[in-house]
Amino acid sequence: AANPILRDSDFPALKNNLIIRAAKGETIERTPVWIMRQAGRYLPEFREARKRNDFFTICRNPELACEVTLQPIDRYAGLLDASIIFSDILVIPQAMASQEVQMLEKVGPFFPQPLITPADLARLTLAPNVHETLQYVFDAITLTRTKLDGRVPLIGFTGAPWTLMAYMIEGQGSKTYAKAKAWLYKYPVASKKLLSAITDLVVEYLVAQVKAGAQMLQVFDSNSGELGPDLFNEFLVPGLLQIAEKVKSKLKDIFLDVPIIIFARNSHYALETLSKSAYNVIQVDFTLSPEFVHSQVQRRKVIQGNADPSLLYADPENIRKVAEKMLDGFGTSQGYIANLGHGMYPDHDPEHLKAYLQSINENSDSLQEK
Ligand code: CP3
DSSP: OOOOOOOGGGSOOOSOOHHHHHHTTOOOSSOOBOOTTOSSTTSHHHHHHHHHSOHHHHHHOHHHHHHHHHHHHHHTTTTOSOEEOSOOTTHHHHHHHOOOOEEETTTEEEOSSOOOSGGGGGGSOSSOOHHHHHHHHHHHHHHHHHHHTTSSOEEEEEEOHHHHHHHHHHSSOOSSOHHHHHHHHHOHHHHHHHHHHHHHHHHHHHHHHHHTTOSEEEEEETTGGGSHHHHIIIIIHHHHHHHHHHHHHHHHHTTOOOOEEEEETTOGGGHHHHHTSSOSEEEOOTTSOHHHHHHHHTTSSEEEEEEOGGGGGSOHHHHHHHHHHHHHHHOSSSSEEEEESSOOOTTOOHHHHHHHHHHHHHHHHHHHTO
16 A cells, blocks of 8 residues: 655644755755765764664664664754755665665675676566565654654655666676676666666655655765766666656645755766756765856756865864855855765764864855855
């Protein structure tokens, strides 16, 4: 059976909707900020929770997922403008294969049985029922939005089709993604079949997250930068555009509407196309200057990003200077959400993240006056 549709009236009233208004392009009083991987191993309280439970146990247990989602919100009270549900992009391959994924110390995600040739697609369930396979994510979202008590909005997310396909073929992270890219060149028909199955599943998965309470969505195409413009345009663009269009249209049918963020990492060639899509916000990585981003996006979309995560190794004085320059470049009162250009690293100092968050808060006050 389908889940009930939960609406604003089913949850505590939202007290800080800055990021939602910013994502819709409205003029706002200060720059909202959240951080990719804001819940993670750089936090001692997360490492404590991880001592007791393995990674996917936390993902699959709504109470535990809720607990770690709230850790940065509690620690940085008043400094973060959004939460992101604790989970992983790899829950989708798990749902399709029941493809086993392990999370190994120092290696990261590991698939013991990666896809090798198109014949292996027969092992997958191309269209699994999202409620049978991923109900734990929806339960975690409903519980977390309730426990947030309206402090900040809750972001749901997914991996993008190519990034997920790449993990399913490589079996783990890779420097070149040569095995997965070989599929695009050698088996274009099978590749498109797999990408299109993942696209359909991702659409259903995102819609179900919103029905469960997610107030914003982000699509992570972390590996799109490996492709170059031709492969990107042929294999990724159709699915990426469809995800935003179909999710928006399915939500509209049930009178729901949430902003969607797209992150095509390290893909300068993606910006112009994405700026003409149905996404609301484009997350940019730290290789892109504000000038270049503006030249491609032409303010058609809200920008999110993008300081180098390694900036957080600097002393707080330096962190402040760089944050100020970033805010100057991207503008503050309209069309911009602050974040990093990629996620937190495990050895980051939580106090340095605090300095980054504070400088964004303080500087957007003073830039407001310009
Ligand atoms: O706080 C949050 O941002 C929400 C949770 C979240 C995680 N992963 C938790 C996680 C989110 C949004 C992700 C997305 C994700 N997962 C991406 C896209 C973003 C990106 O980084 O480009 C990707 C590529 C993955 C796949 C993945 N999961 C990798 C490559 C790794 C290993 C790298 C690492 O940091 O160890 C993971 C593991 C993972 N996902 C951890 C966390 C907190 C650490 C694992 C652990 O606790 O043992």
